Amino acid sequence: MAIGSWGSISTKVIETDKNGKPVKQQSQAKFRDHDGVVRNVTAVGRNKSAAEQNLVKKLQDRAKTNRSGELTAMHKINHLLDLWDRRFKAQVDDGKFSPTALETCRRAVKNHIRPALGEIRIGEATTPRLDTVLSKIKASSGASTAKTCRAILSGALKFAVRYGAISVNPVRDVDTIEAQPKNQPRSLTTEEVALLRRSLAADERAVQADLPDLVTFMLGAGVRIGESLAVLWSQVDLEAGTVEITHTIARLKGEGLIRKRAKSKAGARLLHLPAWATAVLRTRHAAVHLDNPVFADTLGGYRDPSNARRALRTALSPVGSTARRDLGLTLRALRRQTGLTRKQVAARLEWPQTRIKLIETGRIKVDHELVAALIATYSLRLTKEPDLLTQVHTATQPAESDKLAWIRTHALRKTTATALDQAGHTARQIADQLDQAKVSITQDIYMGRQAANPAAARALEDAFEDPDLA
Known part of the structure; x- marks a missing residue:
């Protein structure tokens, strides 16, 4: 027998009642254990079927008890x-x-x-x-x-x-699976960086979420958002303009937020910051404790990277402008004046209830027809409400910040990589800055595609004379 297998099963009666009827039976089989020794294994049951089932279960469990770590093709x-x-x-x-x-x-x-x-x-x-x-x-x-x-x-x-x-x-x-990125590598232009910082500084909610300084730091260091949120003041040297990146913030099931070591040895690195990023940190550096995170939450603890990403998406969303949010608050106030719930309004319009919530929180684009249909349930006509009509007109206008709606936190890393590439840094140097083990990943994912190289034409002109085809 192969190790972990057993032979045929036999069953016998081991107990009867006063009438001689079997009430307990025992099944037995020889099992070749993981040390190679064949041993008898037994199990009992009220009848033959139960005894055999109990024995088979016992044999299967014994086969799984693998002292040598061996597996068989029969294991699931x-x-x-x-x-x-x-x-x-x-x-x-x-x-x-x-x-x-x-x-x-x-x-x-x-x-x-x-x-x-x-x-x-x-x-x-x-x-x-x-x-x-x-x-x-x-x-x-x-x-x-x-x-x-x-x-x-x-x-x-x-x-x-x-x-x-x-x-x-x-x-x-098995065929290799190619997971292409949803969006091609794209970095921010100089104008987009300026617009981004301007828009965040002017957005009250973005300022409350501490996004302007966080985004500036990420652009200056080229680090991940989790790494940014894990930086302690003790790791910042304002005189030298450097920051140590050693940890990242992650949320684990059953443990909550943790500050864990970087995912690779290369992840622990000392980065030199540009003067404008150092200046931002210097303005934040007041009476702080060295063990506190640079970008802390309202209680002074670690921020959740997911919450920071969500705050940035909201700030840059094309439906997250101040005018659209204000319109949503006005529509919510009108609904409450009528005493209707969102569920009741949705039922009258045959809309999903979530649609009403998205409108009232400024999270969905609206037009005149949509608002007119909504307030009709409040016994109002849009053409008879000039102030509301003006608000709708303002909210439907494209905003300059709409150009930034595509930006996510990883775009900041791509921007840093592209800027270093344009400055003449090697792919290896940029990969070390971004903590990328493979240079190819840095080139394919994090570097924006450069414009055609004009020096190539000049080089070819110098290398080859104009051919005489006559």
Whole structure:
């Protein structure tokens, strides 16, 4: 018998009642243990069927108790994923991988891999089957999720190869999944940077969210938002104009916000800041504690990167202008004067209830027809409300800040990289600034495409004479 397998099962009666009717039976089978020794394994039940089921369960559990770490092709993918998860968790504890990477992988395993493959056996995980599953994940959840699932399966089945369950990793021949970025690398122009800083400084909510200084710092350092929020005053040298980047802020399930080490050794780096970024930090540096974060929340603690991103999206949203928000507040006041709830208004107009909320919070573009239909439920006519009509007209006008609606926090890193590229820095130097392990990632993702090189034409003119075709 192979290690972890068992022979035929036999059952006998071991107890009867006073009438001689069997009330307890015992099933038995020989099991070859993981030390190679064959042992008898028994289990009891009220009848033959129950005794055999209990024995089979006991044998299966014994087979999973793998003292040598061996796997077999008969183990299910769920069991393999459990082993892989424990190994990955140990590597996270050793600092080899980031806790956020573990969270991402566990989410992909729970939502995609276990439902599709968990109950099949390792030996049944063939290349065609895996290719089909990953194709479905790509179609339903996107290339990025499918790429993550492919990497997880590759690592788990590599683990199975190492411990003897299979001889070849079937993921090896699965088609490579290319996850193209949703938007091509784009950086801000000098004019857009100036407009961005001007718009944030003029937006009261953006100032309350501490966005102007945060954005300026990110542009000057080229760091991720989580890294920016993890910087302590003790890591800033205002005289030298430098900042140490050693940690990042992340939110982990069950733990909340944590300040964790950078994801790679290269992530710990000393950066020199431009004078304008240092000036911003100097104006913030008053009576602060050295252990406090530079960009703290209202209580002096760490800020959640997700909240900071959301605040920036709101500030730059094309429907987040002051005029549009003011119109929303006016429409909310009119609804409340009538005593109607959003649910009642939505029911009358046959709109989703969330649409009313989006209008009243300035989170949806409106026009004259939409506002007229809405206030008709309040027994009002837009043409009879001149002040409201003026407000609607103002809110529907394009604003200069609408040009910034595409900007996300990563665009700031792309802007920094592109500016350094234009200044003549090498790709390696820029990658070190941004903490990118591969220069190719910096070039493909973070550097904006440059305009055609005019020096190329001059070089070709010098290299070749005008050909005489006559």
